[in-house]
Amino acid sequence: MAKDKKGTKKADSSASARMSNKDYLRELRRLHVEIVKLQEWVKNKGIKICIVFEGRDGAGKGGTIKALTERVSPRIFRVVALPAPTDREKSQMYVQRYLPHLPAAGEVVIFDRSWYNRAGVERVMGFCTQEQVVGFLKAIPLVERAIVESGVILLKYWLEVSPQEQTRRLEARIKDGRKIWKLTAMDLKSYSRWYDYSRARDDMFKATDTGHAPWLVADSNDKRRARLNIITDLLSRISYEEVPREKVKLPKRQAPGGYREPNYPLKRIAEKF
Template identity: 60%
Template structure:
């Protein structure tokens, strides 16, 4: 039984999530200490990916305000963007709407020595497009049928595919939406689509369950991370990611800084001319 099945059987379908007040929040000091340890391991993972030419795809899905962006930032903030590439595609263009559905995602797939992180992915079809009516019933059913076969093709081709679903509770999502409304630094995160999805909690719950039933496979199982506490979610997600990738720490050669050349009457006046005035 996959982990996702264990999670879904633990709760009744569409049951209200636990009160977020019952979730013990992780203290910042403890979070930062553990995050640093995990980020060091991500740097070792990066070295291994570069040296072995591995190809890895990480998919992040979940409800709006589930914490996908913050989790992705925690993964990528200490590694190279040339190895860990984040892909967050906008709505498809008129031309892309005429393509095979997954086509615009495939062009972003990793080459050797790359990890591509999809902040939302082809699973839009099973979630927002399904609930909001952006695809018809035939397109939706065809996606659920073809998706496992496409993912098997990806995995058989030598690319590791890891799928995360961040599960936020109803009350915690409401709290985060209200915080976005009130905070001018977060208002950009709140769109008309977010508000529409907020009112369709149970429609999205049913779409999620159908998606899990059709696409939780041996080739690409779902990994569910509870995200009412964002800090715990980030740590649990990174720890799971490290566990799923069988990498080995790579030995690094000792680095010695070379001597700098002599200035030979170098004139620094031109560079100083362009300095920005210091106001702080």
């Protein structure tokens, strides 16, 4: 806790500025209603949307994607998080393994990390050559232009987190048994290379921030604000309307017609709560 000039303790301004969970849930509930409206519009009109989420480890990509998708249909909102490429995929054109996952009509595809792995982790960790990175940065704007010209709405979000906040979050993963699975050996290696990643990010922005597929940067030091800001921005970039629906009313259930519940020898779980 910091002190003012008189030596009086005062709350840290960055911590006190964080959004309360109550306010967050209220705003998220409101935005979820709009996301459902967007979903029905996408399904009704055959819209194709592709959303790319990128950022350093611990920037909050997974939490943002969860907040975005927790009230919609996984048949329409599809999350793609590809594992490391196989030997066969390594022999293919680099973006080839991503292309089959692009949306068809009536779909929203969300990439939790994307083809930009080549500009980030592959470059920094030495999984590709410098020539391959240069070739990728030169080619990918043309690929994205082709994606956009095919009728896909392409949105690219970069979640920006400070080194201090990243440290806090990664340390929390070490201490929390619910989160330890999120911390990999690769994350630990990447953590030590902050400025290598900064240089890679800067080069990526310079080469791929285009008019047809610009980068949209969100401050993610406050996870709750970041999620709300990103969802709000996303909704503002897509022209959608509420699809009229017939008023829903539950019908009457049929009469039992002599039906009786069977006495099956089923094991019931112990009720401990």
